Amino acid sequence: MSQLWGPLIGASIAAGVWLVCSGWSRRRRPSPWVRVVPYVRDVRPDLGVDPPRHFVTGRAAAALDRVIGGRRSVERRLARLGGGTAAQTIEAFRLRQLGWVVAGFAVATAVALLLWSAGRGSVVALLGVCLFGAVAGGLLCDQDLSIRVARREKQMRAELPIVADLLALAVAAGESPVAGLDRVVRTVRGALGEELSGVLSEVRTGTAVTVAFDGLAARTGVANVARFAEGLVVALERGTPLVDVLHAQAADVREAARRDLIETGGRREVAMMLPVVFLLLPVTIVFAFFPGYVGLHLS
Structure with missing residues (x-):
């Protein structure tokens, strides 16, 4: 050794x-x-802000993408997470995942070396530990992406009633939907505010309002936000009173949140009984019978 x-x-x-x-x-x-690049970006807007990846790291990211697969699933989750184009973002994610794989392999290798120095385990078992560490690092990175997407979508669901009410107040005050959306974006800070800021940027670059909200409904993973965007599109296309639609959307979202809370409480009813049965009830029994038990022994 x-x-x-x-x-x-x-x-x-x-x-x-x-x-x-x-x-x-x-x-x-x-x-x-x-x-x-800063001097030619006005004639070549396709050139990104960040320089291209190094040849070795780019090839490593591409190889990891071919080995692991699931590119479409990663692209959907990255689009729901927001930020960047799909190709650039998935390359950055694969490089980050490769770093997690290397870190997991390094930690598992250190553990395997310690076990080998202590004389425990065979060579095949220690190699399996190293391989398990690398696989666990890649899976943990993928799970971290799913957790971040779920956290962002939960934040969007919580912000939606406030955004709908603010947009309804702006439209009721006489502003156009685009001007009201601008006011809401400047007021709200959060995940939904970032998505609406992207919609507003698309509208300002010439995209129709209905098309921009259709894109929001297509890329988001939150059903309430998709219904909100689709309701705005229908109201703008058919001339439905937009204020009534927005107030109805906010009421529906609050009702859905209340139902989700009741369903979550019903599913966790057994889990809430565990501390009562295994902690509070034994302590109560001890307090009830211990004085009598001590009195019998003293008599």
Whole structure:
């Protein structure tokens, strides 16, 4: 085992020196992308803000995407999370997932080395531990994305009644739907405000209001927000009083939230009984019978 530590320490030192030297050289000499792109972006709007990924990291991200698969599912969740184009965002996510895989593999390798130094486990079992760490890192990164999407959608559901009421007040005061949407976006801070800001940006660049709200209904994963957008589209196309539609949407969302709360309480009724049965009831029995038990022993 002592012969193994020398190469590992040497490889770690070499990797650290290489990272420091490469980072210093990149900071010392800016790439042509940083020097040229800001001056030609007005004639080439397709050039993004961020430079393209390094060849090695880009190939690694593409290989990980081919191995894991599920690109459409990741694209849908990233679109629901918001921000960036699908191609750029999924590449960044794959690179982040690759980092999680490397981190999981490194932690599992450290545990395997400790077990090997203690003389426990065979080589095959320790290799399995390393492989399990890498797989667990990738799965945890994917699960983290799902958790962030669910948290964002929960925030959007909570903000929807307030947004609908504010938009109804703005329209009732005489403003157009676009002007009312602008006022709401400048007032609201949150996930739904960011989505409506994107809709407003599309409208300002020439997209029809109905088309922009149709896009919001298509990419969101929240049924209430989709119904809200579709209701606005129908009201604008058919001339339905928009204020009544918005107030009805807000009332429906609050009613749906109340039903969800009642259903959640019903599903967790058994879980709420666990502390009562296994904690409060035994303590009550002890307090009721312990004085009599002590009195019998004293007599």
